[in-house]
Amino acid sequence: MPTDIPRPEELTDNIERLKILTEDSRIPEHYRQRYKNFMDTVTPVEYRDIHNGNSEEFLSGYMKPLENQGQWFKTRERLPDNDPKLHACAIAYASDSGILMSAVRANGMIGRRGIGMMASLDHSIWFHVPTRADECPRSNDERGTSFGRIYNQQGVLVATCSQEGIIRLTKGEQARRQKASHEDNASSTPSKL
Numbered sequence: 001m002p003t004d005i006p007r008p009e010e011l012t013d014n015i016e017r018l019k020i021l022t023e024d025s026r027i028p029e030h031y032r033q034r035y036k037n038f039m040d041t042v043t044p045v046e047y048r049d050i051h052n053g054n055s056e057e058f059l060s061g062y063m064k065p066l067e068n069q070g071q072w073f074k075t076r077e078r079l080p081d082n083d084p085k086l087h088a089c090a091i092a093y094a095s096d097s098g099i100l101m102s103a104v105r106a107n108g109m110i111g112r113r114g115i116g117m118m119a120s121l122d123h124s125i126w127f128h129v130p131t132r133a134d135e136c137p138r139s140n141d142e143r144g145t146s147f148g149r150i151y152n153q154q155g156v157l158v159a160t161c162s163q164e165g166i167i168r169l170t171k172g173e174q175a176r177r178q179k180a181s182h183e184d185n186a187s188s189t190p191s192k193l
Contacts, residue, residue: 006050011048011072013046014048018035022035027055027058045073045074045094047097048071049070050070051069066106073095075134086133087133087134088130091131092125095123124162
């Protein structure tokens with residue numbers, strides 16, 4: 001997980017951010033009304049975007065293109081402890097909601113302004129360990145997930161692929177790495193006086 005991003009408790013819920021926009025008289029009334037209607041809709045997931053735009057960006061219709069978009073999410077209500085499948089379903093649902101906005105923001109657009117239609121064509125998710133949907137998720141490194149882009153000779157992106165896998169080392173390589181790790185730890189451990 002990147003270390004340079006704010007923790008979820010340091011960020012404002014996206015609904016609260018929309019509330020700020022609805023109170024800004026510089027924002028056209030039809031957008032403010034749209035946000036008010038959205039805020040009245042009960043959403044089961046709380047989202048906290050790392051960068052969600054502000055009034056000035058909204059008014060200009062442009063924001064600095066973002067190469068990466070970060071978002072924390074969790075369910076608004078506590079879910080049962082004994083139902084890991086429900087947690088997995090909730091995470092899959094939540095992850096499909098905001099991920100496409102990465103492509104929008106990479107092009108300097110803010111929100112859905114100027115977008116006629118946007119829909120998910122496909123969506124894949126791999127669960128590495130059981131987790132809770134009512135807590136902000138973190139990642140770990142127990143498995144390998146790779147993402148690739150395939151281009152033709154003209155430089156046109158023709159396909160994007162992803163693959164998750166498990167990579168097991170031979171016993172000899174495991175022993176070599178374990179020995180090297182112990183040697184590194186021993187050499188970096190300060191001697192006692």
